[in-house]
Amino acid sequence: MTTLKETAVGSSVNVKRICGEGDLKRHIMEMGITKGVEIYVRKVAPLGDPIEITVRGYELSLRKEYAELIEVE
């Protein structure tokens, strides 16, 4: 199982499943990270966290602790 957290900068992946529940999971999905969507990992912040991704044509940043909840392939 790979998660978005382990995905290398500069690579594209597809979302397989989103773990977690409630508020947080719904918020992740509302921002457009849903099953099957393509995510491109753009960069990591200067201090190593959070990361910046492109999803559905826009830029989104999220902490690695949340990226860990997103299973990808």
Next chain:
Amino acid sequence: MSFTIALAGNPNCGKTTLFNALTGASQRVGNWPGVTIDKKVGKIKGTDSELVDLPGIYSMSPYSPEELVSRNFIVDEKPDAVINIVDATNLERNLFLTLQLIDMGMPMVIALNMMDQVRQLGDKIDVDKLSDGLGVPVVPISASKKENIDDLVAQVMSVAEKRKSPEPMRYADDIMRLEAAAEVALEGKVPQDNIRFYAYKLIEDDSAVNDKVPGARDSLKMAIKDLENQYDDTADSIIADSRYSKITEVVSGAYTRAPRDERGTLSDRIDKIVTHRILGLPIFIGIIALVYFIAMYDGELGTSPGAAATAWVNDVLFGEIIEPGVADWCDSMGVSEVLKGLLVDGIIHGVGAVLGFLPQMIILFICLVILEEVGYMARAAFVMDRIFRYFNLSGKSFIPLLVGTGCGVPGVMSCRTIESEADRRITAMTVTFMPCGAKLPVIAAITAALAGAWWVGVLAYFGGIVLVIMSGIILKKFRHLAGKPAPFIMELPPYRLPGLYSSAKTVFDRAWAFVKKAGTIILLTVIAIWFMSHFTFSFQFIDPDEDMGDSILAGIGGVFAYLFMPLGWGDSWELASATITGLIAKEDLIGTLAVVLGTGEEAADVGEMLALLLPKSAIVSFFIFNMYCAPCFAAIGAIHRELGNWKHTGIAVAYQCLLAYAIASIVYVVYGTCIGDTIEIYSYVIAAIAAIILVYVLVAKDPFRQFSRPQEVAHDLG
């Protein structure tokens, strides 16, 4: 006809620009009930209809105050129509909210904004196809270029007149069946107009809907579980998935993307440098330093425009023109000494001390609004998040704290740029721990009192930072004070040139809010303190330069003095009274001490006198308490604006005073014991209690921790 129209849309989609273009100068700014979110209302140009600007939101979930305010307005106030503004360059994510609005059954028009940028990219949008796919009229516009605004208004008016609800969205059959069952369960319990919205929210297990119609979900439990098993996911995910699938289907048919420049857009290229792995931090520090040098700096290298403007207003406009001018006028008109004193030394001096910050604040706000509009603030948060999360704050808190070292008032007010309510409130409550410019004379006096000890200034700044960090840890544990923390999942909007009119308007609104405060609550408190220092308890007018010892203030100071006994400086009413006048402006503390102790006006003179009066440890405790207790009235007023009500403001001020008291008490006892000062038993007792409570609130388990740091939750469908 006159209608009420709501304007809804995502953050960063040009909503404020469209609101300004539609309403022009007819705006009123207020607060939404119960929350500190600006509510803007204005008349749509050329009509009698009112436009209500809803907060920028991504969804109609009940998780942020912005979302709750928006959906309550639509459900309870039932506007005649909704303008849903959508960023055409970021269509898919923006349409998620649109689908929820359609579910709410609102007559609506989509304002497809940023069409100029779509053209610039070479993309094409088939507006008719988009409109057919969504079942809602779509008007392509550019709010910043004022394109097609008249067309939008005409469409909205016609939709509002017909009150025609959009057709429901069709999702997969099993979802539609469940939705129909949910409608049956809700029949008669919720307004019929919005039943579809409630039905989906019931399936999603929305907490606000569950509270409104308790038990309604029970009859659906089996059916929901079947659906969840079938899709191998939770119900709310299934619905979100279906919405996004629908959006992808509609958009792919209507949007034609031109091939992109291989080097990326201009925004991409700027971002590569600004948030660069190595350059990111130096650039952040550089930009912050630049803002500081433009708005706040006053020192060896010169004086910044902001500091110069404020110095001019304080020293020249009020000090040399208005105060002497009014004094002369009073003399020439034969106004009584009492009234003249009230007018000149009380009102004009007090309110002037507050209004003096206005030019500096305006310059600072201009810088901050530009950074915000350009899109840099989001990057600042991105770059700094790693550091600030350890204090339970976000990267955006850095700017208010830094500004707070110049003046707490603009520091507190610049908290407006922090989206997360919890972070905003906590930052607003802690900014004034940073030593501001007005505390510098106090630092100078205490340095003199301790025979030029170099560490006093360092202690002031270091202590301020420590208190901010401690407060971040403590305050997050009190949800009714701090609000709910939001997860750090943040859009990084493309870099854009700031709109001149919108930026100017924002600066003006913030400055005006401050002026109003200076004219009301600050004015009243200033008059009250002037009265207390110029009258005896038998309402005899006195000259405080001569016999302040007889004044009401001295009496009150005498009572308060008992409170400060455990801190080692409770023996004299003078110090307690000076602490009270410090509430007008912290530098007044030194002014009052100079008068009541009969020393020269220089901070150093006051310091030398303090050294004769108190042991070293008591001087340090006096210093610590006054550095970190309640800030001046102007700053309290600003805190009130950010917290929204007097109850929370009172709690915030009480918290600051108690924390200052606890720290002062502990330091007094520890430092005093080390250097061999005589310390009373009760001081030890109070310090011990303070230390125990402090340690407890610091290490106690955070009851809301799970919201800010998700545990690995097993994917459990049962």
